Amino acid sequence: MSLNFRAGVLSLVILFLLLGIWEALNQPPDASKALSEFELLMGGSDQEARVPPPSSVLKHAYDELSNPFYDAGPNDKGIGIQIAYSIYRVLLGYFAAALIAIPLGFVIGMSPLMYRALNPFIQVLRPISPLAWMPLALFIIKDSEQSAIFVIFICSIWPMLINTAFGVASVRTDWVRVAQTHELSQLKTAFQVILPAAAPTILTGMRISIGIAWLVIVAAEMLVGGTGIGYYVWNEWNNLDLNSVIFSILMIGVVGMILDFALGTVAKIVQYEE
Template identity: 80%
Template sequence: MPGSQRFRAGILSLLLLVLFLGIWEGLNIAPEDTAPLSEYELLMGGASQEARVPPPSAVIERAIEELSNPFYDAGPNDKGIGIQLGYSIYRVLTGFFLAALVALPLGFLVGMSPLMHKALDPFIQVLRPISPLAWMPLALFIIKDSEASAIFVIFICSIWPMLINTAFGVANVRQDWVNVARTHELGPLKTAFQVILPAAAPTILTGMRISIGIAWLVIVAAEMLVGGTGIGYYVWNEWNNLDLISVIFSILMIGVVGMLLDMLLGSLSRLVEYEE
């Protein structure tokens, strides 16, 4: 994208953001209510019968408060947003890299061997559509550890996009290049690393990019189930405390971290394509 077009796109994005925040803030300006509180409202601490989503000004104020000291630890149920995100990122990256250790070699095997593709394809097609969270009860029963169970769920959801994209990328490497490698009497391992891997790298990285996005989605739901620590638990705990401001703030943080993870792998993918 040319520099001028990128600049115009950034200005337009900023204007749309300001417009959205302005409308959101305006919708939260309630008319003055002079009616006496009902008995129900008094029991609820004076809350209005008409529930309102907190305005962006309140969310920004909470964000400044939380981000000014993100790593405080005041007990099991009171940790800073940085600690909560750190636990979630650790679980996601651990499960993701474990999945890569399995998916990439297996994807090469499936992509290079039509026999293995036909043999393993039924298992892949049966296991791939299963919701990752459906594995959580079984993982908790077998592993008996919530931390390891959450990592296992990330492993399960990450493995399929990487495996399928790797197999597809390897299978679609130009046969001429493979034939040249055979002409030079390269062994299977050298052919895989020197010919097939560079050619299939963009497709493999696309699968990894899809996997990290799915993993970040799943960890939030998994942590809501297992509790303890993590951004998913933080969201659920703040909802139980009826603190919608913190809920919205944490949702925004989930989006920002997810965007950064995607940008990281996207940059790596563009680097590989550029080198080719």
């Protein structure tokens, strides 16, 4: 049997084991004796709130996923719509960041002067939690949706900027010399030699960024509200609908995985062996 097959079997075993434990631990208590009239009046027949078992989460997931795009008002939208809002914000902020980070990273990587001049700014701005920008963004932009996008922008920019600068700065001198001895112009050197040479490092930065952006959007949407998967999680918490909370947590994981996979595929295309 191949390793992959055995690993797959083992994964399934672990999955069912965990689901089984979860299911077993979250059964409603047996009604051991008939409730007295007083208990009935006091609501004693209601189950106490508990984490729903996987069977009920899966049933809920099936219901949600069979109609993901329904829209029944501001507080009741399908999971597909919520995720679409989140992805839209993430991609907008992310590509805006890429548009600035990659060219700027090029400049920083190619010019030791710019590197030294800009490094202190990067070092101070980078460790700031993206959500710390939120109040300032709300005040300046005066729009919660755009503020969320700005927060994604600011958190995606650093890994891309730093990786691009690093990738460009560490392009092998031999390759640059090849460009020089072939009398390539600065622009052609940048596009035909430095960009492909640094592309794997740049893509690594882009991959880190999309991961962080997806982490941050959930928190940002919990703050700004309205729409999006982060808002959805918080809203369902307020509704005490733990089925939906658990389901949306899983969906966040799945979408994050797909985003990473997409970037990973692009990274494979630009990867080269030395």
